Amino acid sequence: MRAISRRLPSGAVIPLITRSRLLPTYTRSHKLYRQLSSLHSANLSSSSTHTSNLVNNTSIVKPHFRKILIANRGEIACRIIRTARKLGVKTVAVFSEADKGCIHVQMADEAYCIGPAPSSESYLNIDKILAVAKATGAEAIHPGYGFLSESSVFAERIKDAGLVFIGPPTSAIKSMGSKRESKEIMTAAGVPCVPGYHGADQSPSALSKGAEQTGYPLLIKPTHGGGGKGMRIVRDPKSFEDELISAKREAIKSFSNDEVLLERWLEKPRHVEVQVFADTFGNTVALAERDCSVQRRHQKIIEEAPAPGLSPELKKDFAEKAVAAAKAVNYVGAGTVEFIMDAETGEYFFMEMNTRLQVEHPVTEMVTGVDLVEWQLSVAAGNPLPLTQEQIPCNGHAFEARIYAERPESNFLPDAGKLLHTKAPVNVPHRLETGFWEGDEISSYYDPMISKLIVHGPDRSSALSLLRSALGEYQVVGPSTNIEFLKSVAGHEVFASGPVETSFVPTYQTDLFPPRHTPTEVLAQAALYLTLRSERGHQVLGDGPWSKLVNRRFGDVVIKEYKIDDHLIKVKHTDKEYMVSIDSADWINISSSKIDEEGIELISEIENNHVKSTIIPVASTGHGQGKSGEEKLHIFASSSHYILTHQPTLLEDPSLSTSTSNGSNQDKLVSPMPATVIEVKVQSGDKVKENQVLVVLESMKMEISIRASKDGVVGEVNVEKGKVVQEGEVLVELAKQ
Structure with a gap:
């Protein structure tokens, strides 16, 4: 692929990629792309019918834009491009150096690199984005969500440049962008607000007094931004000061504003929000409500x-209050009015208004048949809403599950790394929104969401069954993901029974993280796979990654021995059959076995049971965490994902030394993930107490505190502020006493 350059008026040279140059790659036979494109088109075909028919019956004020620029990345950029293409609107993508191979770059008609990986130097650089828009002749800019989507400065700069901001008026962004100001406006409009401190005085003394008046437990919440960034629940007054400092620090990094407010914390709240839409002709509608109560770290999953579980009367009341909120700020475009509802009393309060399209907008599209991005483009071009409130349907039920690169078992720490293997569901009707190919890198610079899995059924029970099935088929290998956790949530009886509170995850922590037992047939297939790989590598598996560690052995009877997790597994192979023994137990007969033509699926018959699985081997690459030759075997079988550790023995490979692992040491504090050091609180020789914070890291705009594992004296300090560290890298060593 050859990059073209275009010199912008500012004098900066920005690499340009045109779709014509990318056509060979764009049209490649890629299963994931074919699936997501066809499914997206099928699922939005009904919305196209609804919108087009009614637009034809309405006086169209202006035609669609000829070309728009999308100031975002990943799945939302791809989502916007698909609708724009359907409408005949040309698209311009922007990308950072870290995203040059991502799908949105390839899908757009034109794509420009606007800077290095850090978002402050690329996706948040207004000057570069406007320079690209001017150079390409874009008429409007769609901000997506995140980044600059709720920046009144960005919206104003776009207007000053003679372009159209595909979003609400600057005044509405300013009013709703400040949670303090928005609450004042909502109170005046008759929309109930959460009790607490919303004052402009941000001095420590004023906030401390406000906390006393609000009472505990309380919630510290940044007045700008969203996504759970900077939010802290405080139950003990003694920890208020520390939590306040941490919340402000995270808010300034995420939203360039450290102003916070304090709210009364409801112990059993539900998160209910209403999608609203308004045009420039004074029409405002509500498009059903969504429940987003299943959350971790204050973020929806x-x-x-x-x-x-809402009565028709309550649904109507929510919709009316949401419309009143939008009209109070003369809103235009897509927005979401969020409410917090006491699950016990039914009392509800206004939380905030998001002045953009939401991540979860597809579930509204599925039940209403409306393409919200198409509405955005139409309204921004000057057209009226195509439907009245009475014409908007709500059919069936829809779920969306966010697939994140994260480690749920480690308090949902975000993860990063290359997508080594992906396979979307194939047997379940669904909609998949993603911005990544297999082989792409999930970067620690941005949000760790990999994709969104959406299903729709005639009722909640049917839709939930589809969600469970789709999650059971979805395969991702590379960074850790939350797919298994999402399966636990979707399969929980309390969630299945109806509405849950935002405390659902911590309340049912034990149920959602059950101890996992690896079935005998999975262990047997792991050992069988290793045997087949060793004995038939080049003949059966070709020259790809499945031909590693080839070690062909001959004889009438061959017995191989493997160490997998804590199990010693033997495989006996004759010319006619394979036999497996686990931890010296009786031999299990495997009467037939094969690896399919793609070298991915292993099919065998174990004790008369037909077993089929996908096995992906991944060599350990952690810093000082794995023994020589160690690998992870990712096994997808029976709708479950098992990760087993294969440690080669000397019998398997005599070239391996008997050196011991450099694994974790309680005196060495390591980074749990790729991250940036934002604060080092100690130096060599300092005495520290157990649980004392020694280093503060940041990854994907989230702070992680590294604490002392015991009382001791600091030995080596291997990092400094600003250093980028990798997973497993030693940060601080505690000297032995």
Whole structure:
């Protein structure tokens, strides 16, 4: 692929990629792309019908834009491009150096690199984005969500440049962008707000007094931004000061504003929100409500529409209050009015208004048949809403599950790394929104969301069954993901029974993280795979990654021995059959076995049971965490993902030394993930107490505190502020006493 350069008026040279140059790659036979494109088109075909028919019956004020620029990345950029292409609108993508191979770059008609990986130097650089828009002749800019989507400065700069901001007026962004100001406006409009301190005085003394007046437990919340960034629940007054400092620090990094407010914390709240839409002709509608109560770290992970368990009267009241909120700020475009509802009393309060398209907008599209991005483009071009409130349907039920690169078992720490293997569901009707190919890198610079899995059924029970099935088929290998955790949530009886509170995850922590037992047949297949790989490598598996560690052995009877997790497994192979023994137990007969033509699926018959699985081997690459030759075997079988550790023995490979692992040491504090050091609180020779914070890291705009594992004296300090560290890298060593 050859990059073209275009010199912008500012004098900067920005590499340009045109779709014509990318056509061979764009049209490649890629299963994931074919699946997501066809499914997206099928699922939005009904929305196209709804919108187009009604637009034809309405006086169109202006035609669609000829070309728009998308000031975002990943799945939302791809989502916007698909609708724009359907409407005949040309698209311009922007990308950082870290994203040059991503799908949105390849899908757009034109794509420009606007800077290095850090978002402050690329996706948040207004000057570069406007320079690209001017050079390409774009008429409007769609901000997506995140980054500059709720920046009134960005919206104003776009307007000053003679372009159209595909979003609300600057005044509405300013009013709703400040949670303090928005609450004042909502109170005046008759929309109930959460009790607490919303004052402009941000001095420590004023906030401390506000905390006393609000009472505990309370929630510290940044007045700008969203996504759970900078939010802290405080139950003990003694920890208020530390939590306040941490919340402000995270807010300034995420939103360039450290102003916070304090709210009364409801112990059993539900998160109910309403999608609203308004045009420039004074029309405002509500498009059903969503329930987003399943959260971790104050961020949504499963959303559904409509919200379960609400009476028709309450649904109507939510919609009316949401419309009143939008009209109070003369809103235009897509927005979401978020409410917090006491699950016990039914009392609800206004939380905030998001002045952009939401991550979870697909569930609303599925139940209403409306393409919200198409509405955005139409309204921004000057057209009226195509439907009245009475014409908007709500059919069936929809769920969305967010697939994140993260480690749920480690308090949902975000993860990063290359997508080594992906396979979307094939037997379940679904909609998949993603911005990554297999082989792409999930970067620690951005949000760790890999994709969104959306299903729709005639009712909640049917939709939930589809969600479970789709999650069971979805395969991802590379960075750790939350897929297994999402399966636990979707399969939990309390979640299945109806509405849950935002405390659902911590309340049912034990149920959602059950101890995992690896079935005998999975262990047997792991050992069988290793045997087949060794004995038939080049003949059966070709020259790809499945031909590693080839070690052909001959004889009438061959017995191989493997160490997998804590199990010693033997495989006996004759010319006619394979036999497996696990931890010296009786031999298990495997009467037939094969690896399919793609070298991915292993099919065998174990004790008369037909077993089929996908096995992906990944060599350990952690810093000082794995023994020589160690690998992870990712096994997908029976809708479950098992990760087993294969440690080669001397019998398998005599070239391996008997050196011991350099694994974790309680005196060495290591980084749990790729991250940037933002604060080092100690130096060599300092005495520290157990649980004392020694180093503060940041990854994907989230702070992680590294604490002392015991009382001791600091030995080596291997990092400094600003250093980028990798997973497993030693940060601080505690000297032995």
